[in-house]
Amino acid sequence: MARVIVVTSGKGGVGKTTTSASFAAGLAQKGFKVAVIDFDVGLRNLDLIMGCERRVVYDFVNVVQGEASIKQALIKDKRVDNLFILAASQTRDKDALTQEGVGKVIEDLRADGFDYVICDSPAGIEKGAQLALFYADEAVVVTNPEVSSVRDSDRILGILQAKSKRAIEGDDPIVEHLVLTRYNPNRVQAGEMLAMEDVVELLNIKLLGVVPESEDVLQASNSGLPVILTEGVSASEAYKDIVDRFLGEDKPQRFLSVEHKSLFKKWFGK
Amino acid sequence: MSEVIALKGSVLSLSVLKVFSDDFAKVKAVLTNKVAQAPDFFKALPIVIEPEVSPLAPMFLAQLVELLHQQNMMPVGVRTADPQLIEQAEYAGLAVFEPVKVSAEKVDKADQADKSRAASSAASADTPDQGALMVKTAVRSGQQVYAKGRDLIVTAAINPGAEVVADGHIHVYGKAKGKIFAGSNGNRQARIFVQQLDAEMVCIAGLYQMAEDIKPEYKQGWVEICLQQDRLVFNLL
Numbered sequence: 001m002a003r004v005i006v007v008t009s010g011k012g013g014v015g016k017t018t019t020s021a022s023f024a025a026g027l028a029q030k031g032f033k034v035a036v037i038d039f040d041v042g043l044r045n046l047d048l049i050m051g052c053e054r055r056v057v058y059d060f061v062n063v064v065q066g067e068a069s070i071k072q073a074l075i076k077d078k079r080v081d082n083l084f085i086l087a088a089s090q091t092r093d094k095d096a097l098t099q100e101g102v103g104k105v106i107e108d109l110r111a112d113g114f115d116y117v118i119c120d121s122p123a124g125i126e127k128g129a130q131l132a133l134f135y136a137d138e139a140v141v142v143t144n145p146e147v148s149s150v151r152d153s154d155r156i157l158g159i160l161q162a163k164s165k166r167a168i169e170g171d172d173p174i175v176e177h178l179v180l181t182r183y184n185p186n187r188v189q190a191g192e193m194l195a196m197e198d199v200v201e202l203l204n205i206k207l208l209g210v211v212p213e214s215e216d217v218l219q220a221s222n223s224g225l226p227v228i229l230t231e232g233v234s235a236s237e238a239y240k241d242i243v244d245r246f247l248g249e250d251k252p253q254r255f256l257s258v259e260h261k262s263l264f265k266k267w268f269g270k
Numbered sequence: 271m272s273e274v275i276a277l278k279g280s281v282l283s284l285s286v287l288k289v290f291s292d293d294f295a296k297v298k299a300v301l302t303n304k305v306a307q308a309p310d311f312f313k314a315l316p317i318v319i320e321p322e323v324s325p326l327a328p329m330f331l332a333q334l335v336e337l338l339h340q341q342n343m344m345p346v347g348v349r350t351a352d353p354q355l356i357e358q359a360e361y362a363g364l365a366v367f368e369p370v371k372v373s374a375e376k377v378d379k380a381d382q383a384d385k386s387r388a389a390s391s392a393a394s395a396d397t398p399d400q401g402a403l404m405v406k407t408a409v410r411s412g413q414q415v416y417a418k419g420r421d422l423i424v425t426a427a428i429n430p431g432a433e434v435v436a437d438g439h440i441h442v443y444g445k446a447k448g449k450i451f452a453g454s455n456g457n458r459q460a461r462i463f464v465q466q467l468d469a470e471m472v473c474i475a476g477l478y479q480m481a482e483d484i485k486p487e488y489k490q491g492w493v494e495i496c497l498q499q500d501r502l503v504f505n506l507l
């Protein structure tokens with residue numbers, strides 16, 4: 001039975017799409033059959049980060065509106081088996097998605113034997129974001145270590161607990177996970193960013209992992225590769241840990257402290 | 271001879287309904303929807319109407335009063351300086367309040383409160399005489415909890431941007447960073463007890479203090495807040 005996971009944040013530009021792409025790819029690498037859906041109608045980002053923008057024929061809106069079948073619209077990833085992308089429409093407006101339509105797409109994916117359906121939410125707390133989280137069984141809340149991002153995540157948690165299908169129907173609540181990304185231990189140490197402990201204390205949900213701020217992320221996105229598939233970089237390691245912890249492995253948190261090199265520099269000058 | 275009546279000045283806290291549209295159908299739709307989300311909150315709520323548009327159709331105010339009654343609220347007055355509206359208000363049997371000039375900062379905060387109230391999705395009390403309303407999970411930004419006619423006990427955090435409101439006392443076993451309103455129906459005996467106070471605002475029966483005016487020594491551990499002669503008094507416990 002497919003689990004539906006929304007990747008959400010409230011605030012924009014915090015790393016939802018980056019996280020959706022890597023999380024989905026990581027789960028597929030473990031052998032699960034995964035679909036990742038771009039809910040950001042009008043912007044279309046996920047297909048770029050996944051490197052399949054030239055292969056989009058039909059998109060999510062076409063399926064919701066009954067203009068294409070789910071099979072026609074799903075794009076199979078070329079690098080990872082069992083990974084499929086449902087792109088957002090660039091040309092349609094946000095109102096093209098309806099709750100029933102989205103529900104039907106999720107039903108179809110369930111019937112198709114998917115293990116996980118990852119929903120990459122648009123920013124905000126309005127209709128688009130609420131649609132992306134409505135059918136969720138679990139939520140990955142993406143936060144940056146800054147006050148406004150944490151506040152928005154708090155807000156979206158409130159909405160998950162009040163406006164999701166599970167909340168409305170009185171089912172078991174959505175399982176909530178925190179991904180703290182763009183974490184820069186130097187700036188945390190300098191007091192310019194919130195520390196992991198403070199964010200976790202305020203949001204009070206389980207920390208899935210910390211992704212360090214890293215240029216490799218942008219580089220990977222520019223070459224159309226989820227960063228988890230790049231070997232030997234910290235952000236990739238961080239996302240692999242996140243997938244492992246999500247699947248129940250108990251791994252210590254990493255990427256929280258200042259690298260030794262820079263500490264060394266601090267003590268002894270250049 | 272014992273006193274039969276006494277006339278006293280008193281500061282009451284009333285809810286103000288701002289009306290930004292002159293389209294009655296629209297106002298009706300939005301208001302009905304909002305009430306449906308938390309009918310208990312609005313039940314018997316005294317309301318002062320403050321139109322922010324003019325001119326209004328001659329029957330607008332009368333229709334709105336009728337609608338408020340239908341929705342179980344208690345329209346008591348109109349806040350306006352518009353002579354036409356004052357005339358309509360008198361005709362409708364409503365008191366007229368003078369508009370107050372508030373500082374920009376207060377308008378902002380009032381707006382914020384309005385918004386979070388509108389977005390309120392958290393639990394509200396159902397029936398009175400059940401003891402305190404218990405809330406065991408964090409009250410999050412944008413959520414409001416209202417314990418109507420009773421006390422409120424929160425055994426988790428009240429996060430920044432959240433509001434907890436009770437007609438009675440409020441007890442918080444946790445960190446309180448949002449806004450806390452005790453005695454919200456005007457009960458000046460209501461008290462607030464907080465394990466760790468770092469609130470954006472505390473308020474008892476309409477008298478409030480903002481975060482920057484709360485002394486740091488009261489932010490260390492258990493504190494009790496009560497109202498004495500129109501002043502909020504803080505006691506470490």
Ligand SMILES: Nc1ncnc2c1ncn2[C@@H]1O[C@H](COP(=O)(O)OP(=O)(O)OP(=O)(O)O)[C@@H](O)[C@H]1O
Pocket residue numbers: 009011012013014015016017018019040045121122123181182183211212213214215217218221235
């Ligand atoms: N760990 C990281 N280190 C450095 N840059 C990052 C990291 N994670 C994401 N970014 C960058 O931040 C920007 C926003 O990321 P992304 O598009 O994933 O965010 P989003 O939350 O999906 O945004 P939106 O709200 O617009 O959908 C991108 O330029 C991305 O490369």
Ligand SMILES: [Mg+2]
Pocket residue numbers: 016017018040045120121122
């Ligand atoms: Mg995005």
